[in-house]
Amino acid sequence: MEIIKEFIGALDEEIKAIKEGKGGSIVKIFNGRLLRESSGFFIYVFHLENFLAVLDDSPAEIQIEGESYPVQVLSTQGLEVEIGIEQSLGEFILEARLQTNLWYLLELLKKKYLEIEEGQTKQDFRISEILFGHQPGSSLSTTQSKCRYYLTKKPPNEDQKKAIEASFRSQVCIIWGPPGTGKTKTIAQAIEAHLYSGRRVLLVSHANNAVDEALEDVAEQLGDSQFYKEGKLVRLGKPQEKHLKILEEKYEMVLPEKIVSNLSEALLQExxxxxxxxxxxxKRIDECEQAQNFLQIVENFGNEKSAMEQGxxxxxxxxxxxxxEFNALTYEKNKIQMKLHEAQSAGKLKKFFLGLDSEKLQKKVGQVFSAIDLNKGQQDELNKIRKGQIDHIQEKTCQFQQAxxxxxxxxxxxxxSREKLPVWLAEQKQRxxxxxxxxxxxxxKLDEIQKKILSEAKLVATTLTKTYASKQFPDDPFDVMVLDEASMAPLPQVYWAAARSKTALTIVGDFLQLPPICISNESMAQKWLGRSIFTVLGVDTVPKTxxxxxxxxxxxxxxxxxxxxxxxxxLFYENRLHNDSSTIQRTFVDDLTSTPLVFVETQSVNPWCSRLEAGSRFNLYNALVCGALxxxxxxxxNENVGIITPYAPQARLINKIAKDWELLDHLKVSTVHRFQGGEEEIIIFDTVEGVGNFxxxxxxxxxxSSARLLLNVALTRAKNKIYLVGNSGYLLSGLRQRAALKWVIQHFQERGTILNSESLIDNYFTADFEKYAEENIFSPSAALSQRTGNIYNEKNFWPQFFEDLKTTQGRVIILSPFVTIRRSTKMMDYFKALIARGVKIQILTRPRYQQSPEMSDQTEIVVKQLRDTGVVVMERAKMHQKIAILDNIAWEGSLNILSHRDTQEQMRRYQGQSAVEEIIKNLELxxxxxxxxxxxxxxxxTGCGGFLIIRQAKFGRRKFLGCxxxxxxxxxKPINTPQNHYMRRRTR
Known part of the structure; x- marks a missing residue:
């Protein structure tokens, strides 16, 4: 089939992109805690240092202090991950590394399709072909003319009734459920109707969280039915911890281990x-083996002692x-020395008759002295050996006595008894x-029972990956497949899962939510892994629906x-939505504002936005504002607060600030993509954008066009209140007239409350640079307030900055695009004092050719002085950031530390190890x-005189050196390429 060939090609392209590193595979995790033991797994939850792009139920490996353990990634939510480990690693795990094989499940699915393509296995894709528009669909025939389900305290509204009926009677039904419209309740009652008509249902979604939420509603709807009581509604896979607690407390008969427990009580007791x-x-065998080891020591001691004593x-x-030998040599030495003395005092005649040769005697004396020295050394060595042997005998004797x-x-x-020990030990091992x-x-037998439970289940709820990756997944096909959160479901998985149904499909979701994440930029991957099922179905706009x-x-x-x-x-739904009366009676009051729409204005600060090499971006000031808010x-x-942002680096930075401020246990921080499907009472949406980038x-x-989907997801996460953080002056002037975000900002300004960001971060004043430079180099520290997040102006910045410098122990990093002799000279004494006590100083500034003509010569002089002092100076083209990092303190704002004169500027001070390390990483310092x-x-x-700068190609992300x-x-020329292999292009 052509589509399967294309799936294989798309999966190949995505796997290649991941293996080339675009997907990342190793992430640091920390603050792990054991949640519970469940189904043979010990479930831990960790905080993530970075976002993890991995499918639920993926295999992985955790590395702790050099030891590796196989694990399963159960789910990720923002910067938290739940993993299952087959053994307990303690109540708490301070820090570890998680290595995921991001392509494993893609490889497995590709293998499944290859087996189909090569005829090794067979699969009926008829219903999949109908879904993907290659074959026509039809209405369902049913033995019952009426769609039957029981009404709850909150019965379905008219639209929900129509959707339930459509699911019941259509071969392909699409339920368009915008955020908050009760789609999971609708799913539950549609499933109930299918079950009562005798149909077997497969409920799937791309993530465990979505499966669990839908299953809870199904269990609530059918809690009094025989389907539930007989264990016919089954969850395949590990539920998320928060959902597992609910299921165990209220609906335990959907959990296979609980069903097995009820059906196999005698086996489980045995x-x-x-x-x-x-x-x-x-325990007994271990003790017996210890006794045997001690007996062996006792029995061996006699022979060992005899051998040691002989030695x-x-x-x-x-x-x-x-x-x-020493005594003999000493006697010989004395004898020769006497003859030598006699020879030296005798005349020639006497020497001749007595045979006394002074030279020979002198030589012989030397030889004897050498022999004596050698003898002494040998005696010393033998005495050392003797001492070691005595110590060894004493040690062995102590071991013998202890044994x-x-x-x-x-x-x-x-x-x-000693005699019966070997026999008793053998019997125990046999037992x-x-x-x-x-x-x-x-x-x-329990596995067989569990497999039987799944094969006889009327409803199986699981993730899409389990339909092809789990050995427990039932072989018999289902009558109906219900796909929830369909917009995020990867199409090759949907096609495969749909084939497990033989009759009908219900697709539930919202085409105005974000599609699946595709890492590869190749055409086939984008076609089948970057689009949503709604695009394939031809219902991805309001008019089309x-x-x-x-x-x-x-x-x-x-x-x-x-x-x-x-x-x-x-903006997005063309006024098709209506508000239920329950939404009108909401409370919006907190200690800041009383309206549901709040624009947090940063224009007065005009914060800088930094762009990373990979194209993403972050804004330190905005991050501080979000954290403070x-x-x-x-x-x-307020217990339910979430912070979302379009960019992963910004979400990581906010997360680091939340960690430093001990807010992580009470706050959800994530990108918009990863918050899809979630909701909170209050949402803080950080736009990030600012001066420094388009x-x-x-x-x-x-x-x-995908920006509309991102903005829609961001705006529909909040129940009661949205705080929109941004620089309105920059955004409104930079966005095009028809931009949705522009309309949103203006709407917030007109219908909501405007909150100045400076009201969230304090401001106070003191003195100027020269005074504090001179007073602080040699004087003791003054007691200054050091509250994180404070805004400082050109006056009060310097005293606090020098106080921070004086206490710096490890590193100083200053980003100052411009440098002047006047300002830098005043810093030299500080730098010398810091270097003398082992502090490493690094300064980044613009190259000389990017300075103004009047500053160009000054830059050359200052850079030379700094380098002569021991400062590491790096010249970075087109840099704009004004940042200083002093150990775990970061200063950021508009003030050039090494060139400032009399202009009015602002700087923000932040203290926190995690966030500072993230800033260093983001700026590649x-x-x-x-x-x-x-x-x-x-x-x-010839005649150029320029310097070579590290640049990046427009396509392919390759780095090279350019003039x-x-x-x-x-x-x-390429980086790290020998001189004779340079690539050259001649000057114009």
Missing amino acids: KEKLIREKTLLD LKKTETNIQKKID QKEVENLLNYLNI RASIEARIGEINE SADSRVTLLSTQYRMSPEISYIPNH ARRLLIAG IAPMVDDTRD ENQEAIGNQTEEICPE SNYPNCRYT
Whole structure:
């Protein structure tokens, strides 16, 4: 089939992109805590250092202090991850690394399709072909003319009734459920109707969270039915912790282990009894083996002692031989020395007749002295050996005595004689082996029972990945498949899962939500992994849904206050939504404002937005504002607060601030993509954009249509209140006239409350640079307030900055685009004092050629002085950021620290290790090959005189070296390439 070939190609492209590193696979995790033991897994929840793009139920590996353990990623939500481990690693795990094989499940699905393509296995894709528009659909025939389901305290509204009926009677039904319209309740009652008509239902979604939410509603709807009581509604896979608690407390008969427990009570009791017996046996066997080891020491001691004593005796004999040899050598030395003396005093005639040769005697004396020295060394070595042997004998004797005591104690404790110990130990091991064999038999029977439970289930609720990755997934096909949160479901998975149904499909979701995340940019991957099922179905706009008979709209929303719902309803849903009366009676008052729409204005600060090499961006000031606002709301008693942002680096930075401020346990921080499907009472939406970059297409729907979906998701997460954080002056002037975000900002300003960001971050005053530079270098520290997040102006910045400098112990990093002699000279003494006590200082500034003519010469002089002082100076082209990092303190704002004179500026002070490390990472301050860094290498082109700068290709993200005089000089060369392999382009 052509579509399967295309799926295989798309999966190949995505797998290749992930393996090339675009998807990332190793992430640091921390603050892990054990939640529970469930279904043979120990469930832990961790905070993530970075966002993890991984499918639920993916295999992975956790690394803790050099040890690795296989795990399963159960779910991720924002910067939290739940994992299952087959063994307990303690109540708490401070820090670990999680390594995921992001392509494993894609490889597995590809393998399944390859087996189909090659004819190794067969699968009926008829219903999948109908769904994907390759074959026509039809109405369902049913033995019952009426769609039957029971009404609850909150009966379905008219749209929901139509949707239930459509699901019941259509081969392909599309339920369009915008946020908060009660789609999971509708799903529950549609499933009930299918079950009562005798149909078997498969409920799937791309994520565990969505499956769990839908199943809870199904269980609530059918809690009194025989389907529930007989264990016919089954959850395949591990529910998220928060949902597992609810299911265990209210609806435990949807959990396979609970159903097994009810159906296999005798087997489970026997297994529990055997496990207890085995635990006791393990302890006894361990004690017996210890006794055996001690007995071996006792039994071996006699032979070992005899051998050691013989060795000692031999050494002592050798020592005595060396003593005798020493005495003989000493006698010989004295004898020769006497002859030498006689020879030296005798005349020639006497020497001749007595044969006295002074030279020979002198030589002989030297030889004897050498022999004596050698003898002494040998004696010393033998004495060392003797001492070691004596110590060894004493050590072994102590071990023998200790072993004797331990043996007696253990044998008395075990009530066994030495002679019977080996026989008793063998019997216990044999008993343990039989217990293990029996436990294995019981586990096989329990697995068979669980498989039977799944095969006989009338409803199986699971993730899409389980339909092809789980060995427990039932072989028999279902009558109906219900797909929830359909917009995020990868199409190859949907096609596969649909084939597990033989009759009908119900697709539930909202085409105005975000599609699946596709890493590869290749065409086939984008076609089948970057689009939603609604695009394939041809119902991805409001007019198209109106003209399609398969679509039923749920038009009454129950989530958002009317003031909030008005925005997406007007912008995206073409006024098709209606507010339920329950949304009108909402309370919006907190200690900041009393309206549901609040625009947090940062224009007076005009904060800088930094762009990363990968194209994403972050804004430190906005992050501080979000953190301060969230802390204020939490202190006031608001328990359900979420912060969302379009960019992962910004979400990571806010998360680090929340960690430093100990807010993580009470706050959800995530990207808009990863918050899809979630909701909170209060949402803080950070636009991030600011001076330093053009407004990204991600938030401008006039340049990228997906921006509309992102904005819609962001605006529909809040129930009661939205705080929109942004620089209105910058955004309104930079966005095109028809941009949705522009309309949203203006609507917030007209219908909501404007909150100045400076009211969230304090401001106070003191003195100027020169005074504090001179007073602080040699004077003790003054007691200054150091509240994180404060705004400082050009006056009060310097005293606090110098106080921070004085206490710096490890590092100083200053980003100052411009440098002047006047300002830098005043810093030199500080730098010298810091370097003398081991502080590393790094300064980043613009290259000389990017300075103004009057500052160019000053830059050259200052850079030389700094380098002569021991400061590491890096020149980075086109840099704009004004930042200082002093250990774990960050300063950021508009003031050039190494060139400031009399202009009015502002700086923000932030203290916190996690967030500061994130800033260093985002700005690549420790990366020698960061984009824009100027090397010391001069362009070799004749007459050019430029320096080589690290640049990045427009396509392919390849780094290379290019001349600073571009475009006048177009010389380039690859990084780390030998001279004779340079790539050159001649100057114009």
